Amino acid sequence: MLYPQFNRFRQSHDLSGFWDFRFDPEGAGEGQGWSRGFDRGRPIAVPASWNDQFEEGRDYLGPAWYQTRFDLPWNWDGKRLIVRFGSVNYLAEAWLNGTHLGGHEGGHLPFEFDITALAKLEANCLVVRVDGELAGDRVPPGNVTGEAVDFFASHGGNYPQAQFDFFSFCGIQRPVLLYAVPTEALADLTVITDLQGSTGQVRVRAVKGPAEGGDAEAAARFTLRGHGLELAITTDFTGDTAEAVLSVPGAALWSPGAPHLYELAVEILRHGTVLDAYTLPVGIRTVVVDGDRLLLNGHPIYLTGFGRHEDFPVVGRGLLPPVIVKDYALMDWIGANSFRTSHYPYSEQMLDMADRLGFLVIAETPAVGLYFREDGLERRAELCLQYVQELIARDRNHPSVIMWSVANEPHSKPPHAAPFFRRLLDEARALDGTRPVTLASFLGEAEEGFEFCDVLCLNRYNGWYTEPGDIARGTALLSAELDAIHRRFGKPLILTEFGADAISGMHAQPPEMWSEEYQAELIGRYIDVLRSKPYVVGEHVWNMCDFKTSQGVGRAGALNHKGVFTRDRRPKLAAHRLREIWRRS
Numbered sequence: 182m183l184y185p186q187f188n189r190f191r192q193s194h195d196l197s198g199f200w201d202f203r204f205d206p207e208g209a210g211e212g213q214g215w216s217r218g219f220d221r222g223r224p225i226a227v228p229a230s231w232n233d234q235f236e237e238g239r240d241y242l243g244p245a246w247y248q249t250r251f252d253l254p255w256n257w258d259g260k261r262l263i264v265r266f267g268s269v270n271y272l273a274e275a276w277l278n279g280t281h282l283g284g285h286e287g288g289h290l291p292f293e294f295d296i297t298a299l300a301k302l303e304a305n306c307l308v309v310r311v312d313g314e315l316a317g318d319r320v321p322p323g324n325v326t327g328e329a330v331d332f333f334a335s336h337g338g339n340y341p342q343a344q345f346d347f348f349s350f351c352g353i354q355r356p357v358l359l360y361a362v363p364t365e366a367l368a369d370l371t372v373i374t375d376l377q378g379s380t381g382q383v384r385v386r387a388v389k390g391p392a393e394g395g396d397a398e399a400a401a402r403f404t405l406r407g408h409g410l411e412l413a414i415t416t417d418f419t420g421d422t423a424e425a426v427l428s429v430p431g432a433a434l435w436s437p438g439a440p441h442l443y444e445l446a447v448e449i450l451r452h453g454t455v456l457d458a459y460t461l462p463v464g465i466r467t468v469v470v471d472g473d474r475l476l477l478n479g480h481p482i483y484l485t486g487f488g489r490h491e492d493f494p495v496v497g498r499g500l501l502p503p504v505i506v507k508d509y510a511l512m513d514w515i516g517a518n519s520f521r522t523s524h525y526p527y528s529e530q531m532l533d534m535a536d537r538l539g540f541l542v543i544a545e546t547p548a549v550g551l552y553f554r555e556d557g558l559e560r561r562a563e564l565c566l567q568y569v570q571e572l573i574a575r576d577r578n579h580p581s582v583i584m585w586s587v588a589n590e591p592h593s594k595p596p597h598a599a600p601f602f603r604r605l606l607d608e609a610r611a612l613d614g615t616r617p618v619t620l621a622s623f624l625g626e627a628e629e630g631f632e633f634c635d636v637l638c639l640n641r642y643n644g645w646y647t648e649p650g651d652i653a654r655g656t657a658l659l660s661a662e663l664d665a666i667h668r669r670f671g672k673p674l675i676l677t678e679f680g681a682d683a684i685s686g687m688h689a690q691p692p693e694m695w696s697e698e699y700q701a702e703l704i705g706r707y708i709d710v711l712r713s714k715p716y717v718v719g720e721h722v723w724n725m726c727d728f729k730t731s732q733g734v735g736r737a738g739a740l741n742h743k744g745v746f747t748r749d750r751r752p753k754l755a756a757h758r759l760r761e762i763w764r765r766s
């Protein structure tokens with residue numbers, strides 16, 4: 182899936198701004214024809230979650246209606262017009278000028294509709310109905326009743342009742358873009374890079390949309406530029422596909438610390454005329470699992486960094502570019518080289534910046550809080566599969582993405598969990614054979630899905646949820662558990678979550694739970710253990726920043742306080758401790 186671009190063949194217009202908005206708790210909108218346009222809407226900012234924009238909307242999860250109006254520029258005539266949503270949480274239905282465009286399920290992946298036949302030059306009315314209600318057959322799930330399936334249930338529940346530990350922000354959370362492409366346009370690009378000695382290989386596959394007058398003579402020109410190189414290859418389309426391999430002697434490789442990028446321009450040609458063009462940054466690099474090691478460009482790498490969230494006051498999970506820049510600056514300051522997009526795909530802007538700045542990303546689907554009771558299981562499996570497909574389609578050209586994670590902390594149980602994960606991980610491998618696949622688990626040796634992973638991601642809270650207050654016992658247990666997992670599976674392991682809540686400003690000596698000292702001490706002692714295990718290839722502290730979650734007895738101020746930075750990005754003691762460790766190593 183290609184992100185909209187602005188060049189001599191393609192235009193795009195960002196519909197961000199103030200839209201009209203209405204909550205619809207009674208579900209009256211459909212009967213009253215709001216899809217054709219509604220009145221008495223109040224202003225809402227797009228993109229942003231709706232929850233913190235109004236006094237009464239915080240815990241309301243839907244349904245709700247959005248609408249905006251737009252005209253078209255004169256020079257879009259004769260082009261193919263598309264409206265693209267970067268992220269709508271959770272269910273979306275869209276209409277243009279009263280005609281139903283379609284719908285999408287799942288909160289963090291893009292979807293789009295062709296509006297060429299429906300759009301008018303003036304006064305178009307775009308309406309979107311959003312429903313973020315939590316339910317057992319949605320992913321991630323919520324409002325699951327019956328047998329306790331999670332931590333919250335055993336601690337008196339949470340509100341809103343999610344099966345996961347972050348606030349269930351709703352709404353149009355990333356930009357809505359209107360864009361125009363030529364009638365015969367590039368529809369998709371796949372770039373795979375490899376290394377033969379010091380020669381980089383850039384394998385490109387271009388797919389184009391159907392031609393107007395037969396496609397016998399269409400060709401693709403691939404031009405790779407950068408680092409003193411300019412290389413062009415032209416090949417004919419066979420059907421709608423054209424492929425090329427560009428060899429780059431003495432390639433400037435992409436890695437953290439030296440994130441070299443080339444620019445790939447792809448054009449469609451017919452009788453020497455250029456019909457469409459698209460450019461893509463390309464980082465030449467390889468990622469391989471070799472025994473217990475994870476290799477980047479043939480060299481072992483060790484991940485330092487965080488599990489994170491897209492979360493900020495008022496805007497919720499809405500795209501906020503300055504926070505992206507700030508978070509990379511803080512990760513650089515502290516000496517992190519990587520992060521996991523826990524627990525859902527992050528914005529395309531976040532990944533573009535990871536490519537540019539040289540951060541390694543474990544890209545995760547929204548499959549958090551999975552459970553394996555029969556009711557709704559097939560539906561949850563279909564959704565998880567859809568997420569794997571959509572995520573890889575969106576992100577596979579990012580050099581920063583080094584691994585796919587298909588789930589976080591599933592409550593894996595026989596007999597369903599093993600086939601469930603085999604299917605998801607096989608699908609990820611079939612769609613992209615160039616990256617290791619994984620899932621993040623708290624079950625350790627008992628994790629049914631680990632058998633099918635290339636790298637094991639483990640989350641551990643010894644010294645916090647278990648062995649509370651006793652870091653020495655917690656880390657001793659950690660050490661034994663890690664060895665047992667390694668004996669059983671024989672694969673490289675990343676500790677993708679460990680940490681402790683610390684209320685900023687709370688101090689205790691000797692360290693006590695919830696104090697900054699305890700958090701810093703626990704993190705430091707965990708890292709000592711991890712560094713003593715040759716099969717451990719990374720340490721991701723949970724979490725980079727404090728973040729908003731549902732209310733519950735373990736969550737003071739409806740925040741998870743495991744951030745080493747506060748929600749407004751101020752360092753706690755643990756951030757300074759990590760900086761000493763990570764900047765030294």
Ligand code: BDP
Binds near residue numbers: 524
């Ligand atoms: C893990 C989850 C993460 C939570 C964390 C915690 O993967 O989403 O926020 O625990 O409890 O189980 O802080």
